[in-house]
Amino acid sequence: xxxxxxxxxxxxxxxxxxxxxxxxxxxxxxxxxxxxxxxxxxxxxxxxxxxxxxxxxxxxxxxxxxxxxxxxxxxxxxxxxxxxxxxxxxxxxxxxxxxxxxxx
Numbered sequence: 324x325x326x327x328x329x330x331x332x333x334x335x336x337x338x339x340x341x342x343x344x345x346x347x348x349x350x351x352x353x354x355x356x357x358x359x360x361x362x363x364x365x366x367x368x369x370x371x372x373x374x375x376x377x378x379x380x381x382x383x384x385x386x387x388x389x390x391x392x393x394x395x396x397x398x399x400x401x402x403x404x405x406x407x408x409x410x411x412x413x414x415x416x417x418x419x420x421x422x423x424x425x426x427x
Contacts, residue, residue, distance in 0.1 A: 324399075325374040326365050328358040332380075346381060353387055353410075354379050361406050368399060375399055380415065390415035 330350040357379065365375060376393045389407045391400050404414065 324365050324367075324369040324371075326358050326362050327374060327376045328354040328362070329376070329378050330354040330380070331378050346385070350379060350381065350387065353412075357389075357407070357410070361410065362403065365399065365402065368402075369396075375403065377403060378415065379412070382413065382415075387412045388415035389413075390417070 330347070330353070332347055332350065357377070362375075362377075373395075374393065375391060375395045378390045378392055380388055382388050387410075389403070389412045391403055407414070
């Protein structure tokens with residue numbers, strides 16, 4: 324299984340530029356660590372062409388939140404939830420799949 328973790332910098336709030344730079348670096352590092360260390364075991368799950376895509380972002384209280392954005396088996400999503408919960412990340416709850424603001 325291919326594991327992809329993307330840091331999403333577009334948030335509903337805009338921190339000061341110096342704070343924003345630090346927060347973005349922290350989020351990039353968290354995404355890299357989640358992919359390369361914490362969820363490394365998922366690479367041996369499922370078929371080789373299966374994948375799981377996870378978004379990381381901040382909520383308005385500067386907590387890291389996560390969301391699986393593609394269809395994966397419930398067992399995989401539960402494993403991601405456990406790992407992210409153990410890291411102190413909160414689940415990113417939204418009523419829509421695409422969390423980006425479009426030009427529509």
